[in-house]
Amino acid sequence: MIKINNLSKIFRTDLIETHALRQINLQVNEGEFAALTGPSGSGKSTLLNVLGTLESFDQGDYLLDGRSVKGLSDRELSALRNEKIGFIFQGFNLIKDFSLFDNIELPLRYRGFSAAERKRRVEHALETVGLAARRDYHPSQLSGGQQQRVAIARAIAGEPRILLADEPTGNLDSLMARQVMELLEKINQQGCTILMVTHDPDQARRANRHIQIVDGQLNDATLYEPLGYEPLTAAGA
Ligand SMILES: Nc1ncnc2c1ncn2[C@@H]1O[C@H](COP(=O)(O)OP(=O)(O)OP(=O)(O)O)[C@@H](O)[C@H]1O
Ligand SMILES: [Mg+2]
Incomplete structure (x- = not known):
């Protein structure tokens, strides 16, 4: 579960100070599939990077x-990130x-998994995204949608x-975007929070939830809280 209280990032x-995130409060519970929208420059990627512990925060x-996560060393942070969080970046970041x-x-x-465990996981992941037959291809031999699935x-x-996904369908046409959405829904149904x-x-x-960010602030008026959502309490902070 993700819980942030009063979080700011500058x-x-x-020459310039950018208040990318302003006193954000947010809780994302196990099993949720939440969408984050907002204008360009509103802080979406910054929020994802902070949640992914790739970026620090000020308050x-x-x-x-x-x-x-405050006060953890870089080594502790990357161990935590590797164990708990999957990241899909804006653009694919594949090694060509x-x-x-x-x-x-x-x-x-x-992460030090054995060769057999790595093979099991890679094959299972390739099957899940429907690319098992192309395991020995290189990214350049794939369509944009296929690369996104990799x-x-x-x-x-x-x-x-x-799973934190930064515009996973941003570079895709509508058919491929729909396939990627269906894939993410399947992964969510298997229990992964997105x-x-x-x-x-x-x-x-x-x-199942739509969060909007404008100018570094979450718009609480539009925040849809599904059944079972626990409001933030000072005691739990
Ligand atoms: N490394 C950085 N150094 C300085 N300013 C930054 C940095 N990264 C982001 N910013 C600024 O923080 C603000 C939020 O940027 P962010 O990338 O989070 O926006 P975004 O909502 O993801 O936009 P887009 O939809 O264009 O991807 C912007 O004003 C941006 O210029
Ligand atoms: Mg962005």
């Missing part, structure tokens, strides 16, 4: 499965000289509890 350069608190199999396997190598396979091969950035109102409607 980017500082010599507030972030609890990942009840554990505060690697086969699909090797692309998906690489993060598993960092990026999803790489994220789910880690068997994360939480937070997905999208520009597409139809996709936001298909999620």
